[in-house]
Amino acid sequence: MPPVEIKNDVFRAMNFLPEKFVVDFANGIDVARDHIRFQRENDKFLMRILNGFSGKSARRQNEINQSLADGVEGALKWLTELAHSVAKTNYALVKVNERVAVIQKNVIDLAHYSAETRQKLEALSVQLHSRIDQLSHEINRIDITQKAKIQLDHVFDKWGAGRLNHFSPITKCYITLEELYWGNFGDLCRSQIENNQTLAQTMLENLANRLIQQLTKEADTTAQQRVGLSTWTNQHITSEQIATDWIEALNYAGDWAEPDPHPFVFTTTQMPNQLPVFLPRICSAERVAEAMVSEIFERN
Amino acid sequence: MHEHNIELLKKEAQRLVKSEASLLKEMLNIEGLLVDINQEQSLSKASAEQAVGVLEDEQRKLENFDMIIAVVGTMKAGKSTTINAIVGSEVLPNRNRPMTALPTLIRHTKGQTTPVLKFENNQPINELILNLEKEIQNQNQFKKIESLCQSDPDMKRLIEFISSKNRYENQYQGSDAIFDFLRGLNDLVRLSREIDIDFPFEKYISMNQFPIIEIEFVHLKETDSNQGRLSLLDTPGPNEAGQPHLRKMMREQLQKASAVLAVLDYTQLKSDADYEVRKELQEIADTSKNRLYAIVNKFDQQDRRGDDEETIKNFISLDLMKEKITNDSIFPVSSKWAYLANRAKHEISLKNNLPDFEKEDWVQDFAEEALGKRWKGKINDREEILQAIEDLWTDSRFELPLKKVIETAHSRAAIFAIDSTAAKLLNFSERMSNLINIRETAIKKDAQELQTQIQHLEKDISEIENSEKKCKTNISQTMISLEQKADAVLRNTKKEAIELIKNYFEEGKRIEKQENQKTKEELRNKSLIRKLLSTNKSHDDFDMNNPIMSFSDRSTALDLKEKINKSVSTVLQNTEEIIIKEMKDALSEFQNLFHQNLQSSTQSIVERMEKRSKEDGFEINISIPSLSGVNFNVSASQMLDDIISEKTETVTRQRRKSGVWGTICKWFDTDDWGWEEYQRKESYYVINIDSVHKKMVSQIDSVFSGMGETISIYVSKPLNKELEDFFDELRKKVEGIRGNLLQSITDKNLNKMKQEALFLELGRLRKSMPAIVKDSKSLKGDIEPLVTQ
Structure with missing residues (x-):
């Protein structure tokens, strides 16, 4: 299967995917067993993303495969490159940084890692810190609240302008929320949860309200009008190749969801044959919006 | 939704x-x-x-709910044939006499090709049989039993059955055994009526107490069994139910039914529409709104001069049912054709061929209807028969109403x-x-x-208890005022009746006076000795204040008695209407208020509780229990029925025919109403107006003395129960x-x-x-x- 290009429609619609990818890549580095928890059969999509990031040439392709086979050493090389070229958001950088700190600690505990590895890690850590500092400087310069608001308007404008039109309302809802979660809106929300719970709650309520407005428009219902689940879940994807890409992308994006605590996200992204029992078969726009916001923003 | x-x-x-x-x-x-x-x-x-x-x-x-289609209609209209048509075999006997003594369920049971009747609840009937057995041996009943046996072979069979210590089983296999059972049951009701022993109707009130016939409905053979369990409820028809408490029970059954199929007779549509049937159907329509279908049976008997489909539908929906049913719920059909077609289909699917027409009458019926006069030549042509079955089924117009009524039953039950x-x-x-x-x-x-x-x-909790107490007081106050209202109406009624009697008394006295004068003139012409010998004192002392009116002419006396009778009946009829109206108004007004009060007073307690808990960090959820609402609407007229029947059941069971006034008329004839007939040398006739007056007042009192109790049974008890729950x-x-x-x-x-x-x-x-x-x-x-x- 061809690599998933970063300029691909999938990424254009789901800006958060590369960010998630870099974080997952970092989290996949298993220091103790000296490998990456990535190269499993069912992670084909991830390999395709990775190939997409690394360019088309066969030489590069081989290089990647070679480095990944090299275990932690090779992975760190790639992580450094990905963190530099792919990760754009504060959240992704913070998450990668957290992981790097853990890896640094583990590497010290394990004798067989070379001094070079530690140096590479140190360099990466410095790089990440400087990026994070830079971002937080920027954040201080422009009001973070302002930035969050800009992002919020941006993602809803994107939805409103029909950029997500071949998706079902619930998928549009999901993609929009993930974008916000990974972006400035999510940053603000997370910082508010630490400082001022009520403000964070208000932010999420406002977010749910925006979603309700958009969903009621999509389905031509009122906020509380209960309709069959299919009103929210019916897709409009026609091309098969696109469909496969999308399905794989969604599968990957929502791989954290479990049927019981996250019935809506699980259903939207994993498309199970049997629907989770906690997923209502009849629901209103309000119900969908509230559940989606809570599943995505209150995940652990 | x-x-x-x-x-x-x-x-x-x-x-x-x-x-x-x-x-x-x-x-x-x-x-x-x-x-x-x-x-x-x-x-x-x-x-x-x-x-x-x-x-x-x-x-x-939820997977397998019960769908009950109640089939109502008179025996003559073809209720049994309709049921047989739906089932596809002769599951109910088609006799000239009403056959439904007890409501019977006919349940679609996959794979059950021969019908089986299950009667788990046979004990009350067997106890009745034991009592009847004793009564039959009673010398006092001997004459009656003998004449019953002579005049009615069915009765004779039943009495023999009882005398030889037979009892009812809890299962009967096959049509013949089921027929015998149903006939026996029906005869049993008649017999217990004849020798005045109560039939245990009260032990047969809910669906699980009725006899059940299990059989595969030919038409549903192919359908998904996950669609719920379909049963037909064969109910006693409007004229067949007889006793008021049975009718009340039937009404409750109809309310519970998932759909109601009323069977009317096309040929009797106008004559059959007597007051009772009309009233019954309208009442059914009131309680079965949106799930009542009417089939107009025997449409096959329509001739060129007959009304067409549209006219019939309009007549039923507008005239007969007073717009309580719409045209698209009315279907002219031929149940007979549907039955014959379905049964033939059933037989062919089972045995590949129709049975011998010489052995089974219905085959000949089928052949005549489906193949025409020269059917004998075609009866062995399988292809021809199959086509004829389809055609007859189509001609019966049965498919659409069946589909609709099952659909409605399904969604209702769901x-x-x-x-x-x-x-x-x-x-x-x-x-x-x-x-x-x-x-x-x-x-x-x-x-x-x-x-x-x-x-x-x-x-x-104690606040909730206080609130309950307040509501209870509220109910009992309302009940008192309701009784006062009814009392006031009654007092007026009595006053009016007494006034009437006074008028008739004056009229009677006038007649008496005229008669007296005539007699005096006659007497003047008689000899002194005969004058002295005359013992007829009343003729001499006409007294306006004497309550005794005597008439020498029997028909004059009877006329007057009849006049009093009719007038009093009218007064009582008016009273009934007034009481019903007053009660209906008062009750619906009260219930609205009651529910509002109840909900708002408890709502505020609960809201306060939820708010306080939340402030203290506890999240609690209490929804106000829902109120089922007591249905007064159906019971207003029914209530009055029961006032009467309760009072008369012990004395004049089965006698009541047409409401309060009917009962009163009966009393005029059966009881001592101060109506005496003296046979002397000269016959003369006496009406003691004091006695009439006293008796009437006491009868009115006794008729309506059940009022308080009835209000309590129908209104305050259910209300209090609702409140307590x-x-x-x-x-x-x-x-x-x-x-x-x-x-x-x-x-x-x-x-x-x-x-x-x-x-x-x-x-x-x-x-x-x-x-x-x-x-x-x-x-x-x-x-x-x-x-x-």
Whole structure:
């Protein structure tokens, strides 16, 4: 299967995917067993993303495969490159940084890692810190609240302008929320949860309200009008190749969801044959919006 | 939510049942969470286990609910044929006499090709037979029994059956045995009526007490068995039910039925539409709105001069049913053709051929209808027969009404099943949520705080109790004023009746005076000796104040008596109408107010409670119990029926024909009404107006003396019951919350680690609660309007 290009429609619609990818890549580095928890059969999509990031040439392709086979050493090389070229958001950088700190600690505990590895890690850590500092400087310069608001308007404008039109309302809802979660809106929300719970709650309520407005428009219902689940879940994807890409992308994006605590996200992204029992078969726009916001923003 | 979404509601109900059952099971598995203590809690171990069982039961009922299609109509209209047509075999006997002594269920049972009748509830009948056996041997009854045996072979057979100590079994196989059973049952009702022993109708009131015939309905053979269990309810027709309490029972059955199919007779449409049938059908339409279908049977007998389909539909919907049924629910059909076609189809599918027409009469009937006069030449042509079956079925026009009535029954039954499930779902979800929330919050609170909460709740409980007391007083005050109103009407009635009698007395006296003068003139012409010999004193002293009126002419006396009779009847009829109207108005006004008061007064208690708990960090959920509402509408006229029947049952059972005035007329004839006939040398006739007056007043009094009791049975008892259930439910909820808090104090005895473990489990469970409560509430909200539709 061809690599998933970063300029691909999938990424254009789901800006958060590369960010998630870099974080997952970092989290996949298993220091103790000296490998990456990535190269499993069912992670084909991830390999395709990775190939997409690394360019088309066969030489590069081989290089990647070679480095990944090299275990932690090779992975760190790639992580450094990905963190530099792919990760754009504060959240992704913070998450990668957290992981790097853990890896640094583990590497010290394990004798067989070379001094070079530690140096590479140190360099990466410095790089990440400087990026994070830079971002937080920027954040201080422009009001973070302002930035969050800009992002919020941006993602809803994107939805409103029909950029997500071949998706079902619930998928549009999901993609929009993930974008916000990974972006400035999510940053603000997370910082508010630490400082001022009520403000964070208000932010999420406002977010749910925006979603309700958009969903009621999509389905031509009122906020509380209960309709069959299919009103929210019916897709409009026609091309098969696109469909496969999308399905794989969604599968990957929502791989954290479990049927019981996250019935809506699980259903939207994993498309199970049997629907989770906690997923209502009849629901209103309000119900969908509230559940989606809570599943995505209150995940652990 | 529209009807086509019922399937969706059902899926959602099933989904919620699964999730609540799995949550309950999870709760049961958490150590130390659910315990059985001697305190009402939102959930105990035992009640949670019970709830799981209830939910499993609901799941089954949602999968396989009972759909009951009640078939009503007179025997003459072809009710049995219609039922046989739906079933596809002769499951009910087609006799000239009404055959439905008891309501009977005919249940579609896959694979059951020969009918089997199950009668689990045979004990009351067998006890009756034992009593009858004794009575038959009683010398006093000998004459009656003998004449019954002579005049009626069916009776003779039954009496022999009883005398030889036979008893009813609880199962009968095959049509013949079922026929015998049903005929016997019907004769049994007649016999017990003849020798004045009560038939135990009161032991046959709910669906599971009726006899059930299980048979595969030919037409439904291919359908999905997951669509619910279909039964036809064969009900005694309007004229056949007889006793008032049976009619009341029937009305309740019809209310519970998923759909009602009324069978009318095309050929008798105008003549058959007598007052009783009309009234009965309209009443059925009142209670079975949107699920009543009328088939106009014997449409095959339409001739060129007959009314066409549209005219018939209009006549029924406008004239007969007063717009209580729409044209698209009325279907002219031929049940006979449908029956013959379906039965032939059934036989061919079983045996590949029709039975010998010389052995089975119906085959000849079928052949004549389906193949025409020269049927004998075609009867062995299988292809021809198959085509003829299809054609006859099409001509019978039976397909559409059958489809519609089954569809309606299906959605109605589904709605009822979902409604019952939804109520339980909401109840369980609230209880789970209250238990989880309180126990989780309480772990982080100290015992003192919990005690304070408990004290608050105790105050709430006593406030709820006060509110209940107030509502009860409210009901009894209303009942008093209702009785006063009825009393006032009665006092007027009596006054009017007395006034009437006074008038007639004056008229009678006038006649008496004229007669007297005539007699005096006659006497003047007689000899002195005969004058002295005359013993007829009353003729001499005409006295305006003497209450005795005497007439020498019998017909004059009878005329006057008849006049009094008629006038009093009219007065009583008016009284009935006035009382019914007053009661209806008063009751509906009262019920509205009552519900409003009840809901608003408890709502404010609950809101205060929820707000206070929330401020203290406890999230509780209490929905106000729903009020079923007592249905007064049907009972107003029924109520008066019962006032009479209760008073007359012991003396004049079966006599009442047409309401209060009918009963009064009877009393004129049967009781001593001061009407005497003296036979002397000269006959003369006496009406003692004092006696008439006294008797009438005492009869009016005794007729309506049941009023207070009736109001109590029909109005105040159900209202009080509704009220008690409402408050019981509410109080239980609050007491449950108090119990949760008490149990939380016990949680404090656990070691730190166990407390922490419980806290984590509760936190995890709490996350799913708001959605479950909300979804259950919404489901109930969706289904409720459909139930009352």
